[in-house]
Amino acid sequence: MKKYSWNVYIALVISMLFWGFSYIWTKIVFTVYTPITTILLRLVISAIFLLLIGLASKRLQKIRRQDLGSILLLAFFQPFLYFLGENLGLYQVSSTVAAVMIATIPLFTPIAAFWFFRERLSLMNIAGIALSVFGVALVILKPDLSLAVSPLGLLYLSLAVASAVAYSVVVVKLSGRYTAFSLITYQNVVGILYFLPLVFLLEPGVLLKTQPTFKTIIALAQLAILASSLAYMLFIYGVQKIGMSRASAFTNSIPVFTAFFAYMVLGEKLFALNMVGIVLVIGGLLLAQIRFHRVQQEPVPAPGSSPEG
Numbered sequence: 310m311k312k313y314s315w316n317v318y319i320a321l322v323i324s325m326l327f328w329g330f331s332y333i334w335t336k337i338v339f340t341v342y343t344p345i346t347t348i349l350l351r352l353v354i355s356a357i358f359l360l361l362i363g364l365a366s367k368r369l370q371k372i373r374r375q376d377l378g379s380i381l382l383l384a385f386f387q388p389f390l391y392f393l394g395e396n397l398g399l400y401q402v403s404s405t406v407a408a409v410m411i412a413t414i415p416l417f418t419p420i421a422a423f424w425f426f427r428e429r430l431s432l433m434n435i436a437g438i439a440l441s442v443f444g445v446a447l448v449i450l451k452p453d454l455s456l457a458v459s460p461l462g463l464l465y466l467s468l469a470v471a472s473a474v475a476y477s478v479v480v481v482k483l484s485g486r487y488t489a490f491s492l493i494t495y496q497n498v499v500g501i502l503y504f505l506p507l508v509f510l511l512e513p514g515v516l517l518k519t520q521p522t523f524k525t526i527i528a529l530a531q532l533a534i535l536a537s538s539l540a541y542m543l544f545i546y547g548v549q550k551i552g553m554s555r556a557s558a559f560t561n562s563i564p565v566f567t568a569f570f571a572y573m574v575l576g577e578k579l580f581a582l583n584m585v586g587i588v589l590v591i592g593g594l595l596l597a598q599i600r601f602h603r604v605q606q607e608p609v610p611a612p613g614s615s616p617e618g
Contacts, residue, residue, distance in 0.1 A: 317550045321559045324543035328411075329566025331536035332404035333574050335396065337528040344396040346515045347529075349504045352388060352497050354533030359494040370491040379483055383492065384499035387476035388537070392500075393507075394468030401462030405448070405577060408567035410466035412445045414560050417474045434558075437596025441561040444589025448568050452580050477553045480545055489545035493538060558594060565590050 338347045363369030372380055399407040483492060508515070521529075547556040565587045571577040 314551075317547050320543040321547040321556060322562070324540040324547070325559050325562045326566055327535045327540035328560075329408065329563045330570050331532055331540075332399060332408050332567045333570045334528040334532045334536070335399055336404050336575065338525055338532065339400060341519055341521050341525045343512050343515055344400045345393070345504065345507050346512050346519075347532075348388070348392045348396055349501065349508050350516075350529055351392075351532045351537055352500045352504065354529060355537040356494070356497045356501060358534050359490070359497065359538055363490065363494055368488065368490050369494055370487055372495065373486070376483065376486065379479060380492075380495050381499060383476065383479045383483065384496040384503065386472045386479060388496060388500035389503040390472035391469050391476065394465045394470075394472060398462045398465035398469065401459040401465070403577065404571050404575070405564060405568045407462075407466055408564035409445050409448065410463070411469060411473070412561050412564045413442065414470055414473050414557055417470065433596055434555075437593045438558055438561070439593070440596060441558070441590050441593025444586040444591075444593055445561060445564050447586025447589065448564050448583050450582055450586075452582060477548065477557060480548055481553050484545060484549045489542040489549070492545060493541045496541075497537060561590050561594055 335347065338350075342350065360369070395407065395411065398410070480492065544556065547559070550556075568577070568579060568583060568587070572579050
């Protein structure tokens with residue numbers, strides 16, 4: 310095991326914790342704001358936070374002219390399409406169900422990784438991902454094995470999953486030339502430009518007419534700083550170090566964290582079947598990390614080689 314491995318795994322787990330809690334924070338914000346306005350506010354706060362840090366630390370890299378199109382594409386997949394699908398889906402389903410759908414990303418990421426980068430997973434890795442996904446299903450099932458999901462909500466969340474896979478491909482192509490900090494800052498700034506027209510067209514007047522509560526402001530700040538800034542930096546750091554497929558496998562743990570937080574904060578119940586699912590998710594995640602084969606080299610770490618860039 311390489312010397313940085315545990316640091317990478319810790320960084321990835323922390324990012325999953327933030328993303329797991331993000332569903333709870335979003336539900337809190339939804340009590341006041343509509344989905345698209347929520348995304349815009351989240352991105353504005355995040356962009357201001359990152360730009361201030363970038364100006365103070367001088368860590369924000371200049372975009373090369375030849376990479377401008379890739380940066381625009383990066384932001385189009387995430388935050389634009391991803392947040393659009395995730396928030397509209399989360400508006401119609403429970404936080405745990407939404408997290409479970411997002412956890413299917415590792416099922417599709419290896420296909421994209423093989424197609425674009427010739428990454429290959431061993432049978433042990435595949436078994437681990439399959440076990441983890443099965444555990445995810447148990448986390449959200451009731452004792453009678455029933456589950457009610459809005460078809461439209463499912464469609465929106467499927468859009469988020471597809472966008473996340475596409476985003477991972479673009480990230481790998483850019484990660485060798487830019488730090489995680491620079492990529493996150495630019496994707497959030499560009500994301501604001503993508504969302505502004507939607508807010509004015511679909512949700513006009515929401516920002517001016519709505520009076521946020523203190524709880525809503527805190528939840529928005531947590532979404533922006535922890536989920537939209539720090540979590541992405543840590544995740545890209547993980548992709549740079551251990552590859553797209555292995556890093557994405559950690560997303561299987563998101564619904565586990567979400568189910569626990571939903572129980573603690575929102576009062577959603579966990580059954581014995583759900584607890585078994587949590588154990589399977591963790592076990593499958595460990596299996597997915599045992600052995601990994603690649604035809605080509607791992608992605609080149611970004612300059613600075615740290616979560617903060």
